[in-house]
Amino acid sequence: MVRWLLAGLLLVALGATAPVAARDTLRIGVSQFPSTLHPSIDSMLAKTYVRSMTLRPFTGYGPDWELRCFLCTELPTLENGLAERIERDDGSVGVKLTYTINPDATWGDGVPVTTDDVLFTWRSGKHPESGVANREVFTNILDIEVHDSRTFTLEVDKLRYNYNAINGFLVLPAHVEAEVFDAAPATYRNRTRFDTDPTHPGLAFGPYRVVEVRTGEYIVLERNPTWHGTTPAFQRIIVQTIENTPALEANLLAGSLDMIAGELGLPLEQAIAFEQRHGARFQVHYETGLIYEHLEANLDNPIFQDRRVRQALLYAVDRQAMTDRLFDGRQPVALTNVHPMDWVHDETVPTFARDVERAKALLEEAGWTPGRDGVRVNGDGVRFSFEFSTTAGNRSRELVQQFLQAQWAEVGIEAIIRNLPPRVLFAEHLSRRQFTGMALFAWISSPESPPKTTLHSSMIPSAENAWSGQNYTGFANAEVDALIEAIEVELDREARAQLWSRLQYLYATELPALPLFFRANPHVWPLWLEGVTPTGHQDISTLFVEYWRVAD
Amino acid sequence: MAVYLLRRGGEGVIVLALVSVLVFALIGLMPGDPIDLLISADPDITSEDAARLRALYGLDRPLYERYLAWLGDALRGDLGFSRLYSQRVTAILWAPLQNTVILMSLSLVLGLLVAIPLALVAARRPHGPVDVTVNLLAFAGFSVPAFWLALLLILLFAVTLGWLPAGGVHAVGDPSLESRLRHLVLPVLTLTVLNAGVYLRFTRGALLEVLNEDFMRTARAKGLGLGQALLRHALPNAMLPLTTVVALHVGTLLSGALVVEVVFAYRGMGKLTYDAILANDFNLAMAALLLATGLTLTCNILADAVYSWLDPRVRYDD
Numbered sequence: 001m002v003r004w005l006l007a008g009l010l011l012v013a014l015g016a017t018a019p020v021a022a023r024d025t026l027r028i029g030v031s032q033f034p035s036t037l038h039p040s041i042d043s044m045l046a047k048t049y050v051r052s053m054t055l056r057p058f059t060g061y062g063p064d065w066e067l068r069c070f071l072c073t074e075l076p077t078l079e080n081g082l083a084e085r086i087e088r089d090d091g092s093v094g095v096k097l098t099y100t101i102n103p104d105a106t107w108g109d110g111v112p113v114t115t116d117d118v119l120f121t122w123r124s125g126k127h128p129e130s131g132v133a134n135r136e137v138f139t140n141i142l143d144i145e146v147h148d149s150r151t152f153t154l155e156v157d158k159l160r161y162n163y164n165a166i167n168g169f170l171v172l173p174a175h176v177e178a179e180v181f182d183a184a185p186a187t188y189r190n191r192t193r194f195d196t197d198p199t200h201p202g203l204a205f206g207p208y209r210v211v212e213v214r215t216g217e218y219i220v221l222e223r224n225p226t227w228h229g230t231t232p233a234f235q236r237i238i239v240q241t242i243e244n245t246p247a248l249e250a251n252l253l254a255g256s257l258d259m260i261a262g263e264l265g266l267p268l269e270q271a272i273a274f275e276q277r278h279g280a281r282f283q284v285h286y287e288t289g290l291i292y293e294h295l296e297a298n299l300d301n302p303i304f305q306d307r308r309v310r311q312a313l314l315y316a317v318d319r320q321a322m323t324d325r326l327f328d329g330r331q332p333v334a335l336t337n338v339h340p341m342d343w344v345h346d347e348t349v350p351t352f353a354r355d356v357e358r359a360k361a362l363l364e365e366a367g368w369t370p371g372r373d374g375v376r377v378n379g380d381g382v383r384f385s386f387e388f389s390t391t392a393g394n395r396s397r398e399l400v401q402q403f404l405q406a407q408w409a410e411v412g413i414e415a416i417i418r419n420l421p422p423r424v425l426f427a428e429h430l431s432r433r434q435f436t437g438m439a440l441f442a443w444i445s446s447p448e449s450p451p452k453t454t455l456h457s458s459m460i461p462s463a464e465n466a467w468s469g470q471n472y473t474g475f476a477n478a479e480v481d482a483l484i485e486a487i488e489v490e491l492d493r494e495a496r497a498q499l500w501s502r503l504q505y506l507y508a509t510e511l512p513a514l515p516l517f518f519r520a521n522p523h524v525w526p527l528w529l530e531g532v533t534p535t536g537h538q539d540i541s542t543l544f545v546e547y548w549r550v551a552d
Numbered sequence: 553m554a555v556y557l558l559r560r561g562g563e564g565v566i567v568l569a570l571v572s573v574l575v576f577a578l579i580g581l582m583p584g585d586p587i588d589l590l591i592s593a594d595p596d597i598t599s600e601d602a603a604r605l606r607a608l609y610g611l612d613r614p615l616y617e618r619y620l621a622w623l624g625d626a627l628r629g630d631l632g633f634s635r636l637y638s639q640r641v642t643a644i645l646w647a648p649l650q651n652t653v654i655l656m657s658l659s660l661v662l663g664l665l666v667a668i669p670l671a672l673v674a675a676r677r678p679h680g681p682v683d684v685t686v687n688l689l690a691f692a693g694f695s696v697p698a699f700w701l702a703l704l705l706i707l708l709f710a711v712t713l714g715w716l717p718a719g720g721v722h723a724v725g726d727p728s729l730e731s732r733l734r735h736l737v738l739p740v741l742t743l744t745v746l747n748a749g750v751y752l753r754f755t756r757g758a759l760l761e762v763l764n765e766d767f768m769r770t771a772r773a774k775g776l777g778l779g780q781a782l783l784r785h786a787l788p789n790a791m792l793p794l795t796t797v798v799a800l801h802v803g804t805l806l807s808g809a810l811v812v813e814v815v816f817a818y819r820g821m822g823k824l825t826y827d828a829i830l831a832n833d834f835n836l837a838m839a840a841l842l843l844a845t846g847l848t849l850t851c852n853i854l855a856d857a858v859y860s861w862l863d864p865r866v867r868y869d870d
Contacts, residue, residue: 027724035635035636035637035638035831036637036638038638041638042590042638043590128604128608129608131605131608133590133597133601133605134597134598134601135601136598186608189638190633190638192638195638195639196639212724212725214721215637215639215644215647215819216637216648216819216823216824217720217721217817217819218720218724220724220725238724240720240724240817241817242719242817243814243817243823244814244815244817246703246815247703247706247718247719247814247815247816247817250703250706250707250710250711250718250719251710251718251719251817253711254706254710254711254714254717254718255714256710256717256718256719256720423582423583423584423588423589423830424583424584426584426588426589427583427584427585427588427589428583428584431588431591465599466599466602466603467599468598468599468602469599
């Protein structure tokens, strides 16, 4: 029997050598499959990864973190006259923005991208039943004035610092989708052709269009003949989903994949080990970005209310050694929540390099003296002990936790690790403010993004505001509130930089959260691939896919 | 017999109804709803957006109302849409169901084909060198962690030798039978090793028990050789406990190969069900879990019928 089995196995294996793909196809491994391909329904990185190859936003950030036009021809500004400040009778200040669609932009079925598409996108996006999760970009627009088939003017409710950024306005093909939407807006999310007929050529005007979808397995894209920009080097791109990252790595080594996407690929520690073993066969590029790992303490807990205690917690740990030892130094230590690549970053803020004596002194000042078991106690006999949670099963975070726990123990602070499944941590423990101690997790932001939802006092979740907002710590500081509000409407870049500096100084000294590091994404590419430009922000590398090419 | 089977079928329907209530309640009582998960992925979603989306998805209604609405639709044959894949549940279930049935059937049959002959060989000389070796193999088979064995096989056959693909259901753009078979080899091999270990232990144990029975001594006294006695008399009797094990095992067909499906990126029911539960995808999770329950019940009823066929002494009162 065994012989028969082996014989069968060998028979199947005959001729089973993995086919060497021609270089006109690029096979990318990712660890997630998009729940929908509709640009505005649901927000998911896997969808952004694919969608950035088929569609382009009007505006977005480039690899230099500067705002630029993708679908439009020129960014409207107050200086070039395409943006116009408007003062309304009720005293509010809005803005009118005139954009022109790239005259060569054409859907894959040959229909030009026009203002009809813009109007339909706005109409469907702001509809309460369309299923669009975040409607802000649509509801902020009060009116659209159409000048011709390519030019239109938006009237926006408020003149904000980033008034000309309409990054979330992803144009939909009216000639394909309007009929579906108008038939029944409430069920549009289930009937959109992005999901029912995803290979329809009229759904793409980017460098690629979807030609095959195997739900949960892979998506095949091919060059879009109507693309108006640089012709991409690869005829086909296959985005294959393999959720288990050791299997993802094995598929790369077996030659079933050419590369692993940095945005949705290997965990950092796995990539570091991979580079050590196979670095000669692949390029491994680490790109740090806007994913900010930090600690949040519930400030309702008296232990954490004293600012000196929060500073002592930071002085007690060697964050540089932590990232060096655990992550090969690939993840830069965060001074505040603002990334060093962000133009508003201020590096003159207090840095809290490890100083155990200073940490002990601050704790003594705050009334915490060493107890009999080595854990500090205050005057009321309360031990300096708290619960320390993170997302269970996230190996990187669990290692960080253990590192912090050991270093805090050296200054008499006891952190009791109690990890929770992600959905429990985020859906109840944090958002319902049920945590009493500290939590380790990450925030994702965008370039120059005022931290209103996480720091403004109006964003403290409570039963009264239906648990909205992400200010989980309960931090309330009038100056911080005022700075956030001022930044949002300050148009002068220099003046805004000053406001940002002050905000960062307050962040670094008040420590509403304890900054740890900015996460790095490991991109694994074949040696023959060049031109991939990871960005570190939400406008990811596939937004520049037409520049990827085979090295000479 | 027919009445018995009909009665068991009726009981099965009641069990299915109870399981549907239980599963719906358990998923509903899990912390966080789909909108909470959405908010954690997009911090810019406002409380108004959250309320609007909850109303749109019906999540603002009490759990029992949502269950009754689901039940009404399900009885009309409408299993609804999956939030996870934005498609009709019926459209999503078909391919993973097919994949899992093929994967599990092959590994089950191969497992039995490996286990039964080995058990017969081992039972010929209990505690002899062959028996000890077979036992060792059986223990190794069901003790080895599935994910470890799977990765080992990938490293050997896909990475080092390059003979077989490392994962997937078939090659991209090539759904041919040959491509599917090549992609099946490693997952089937993994599950066969695991299954064979379990079946081998059970069959060997059952055979040894039967060997001590009086009728076996009689058979040998009549001049039958050990091999003949094992095949003709011991094996049919030893099949009864094995049938129970296989019936229970088949019941887990639809959800039991999670680890193997994950490691081999093989899209089957185990992974689909797991993802649906995690994502609070009620419609998909309900359909997948009820399918698994229904199959378990069916297999148990079939096992009862098989008992009667294997052993004429087994009779069910009509």
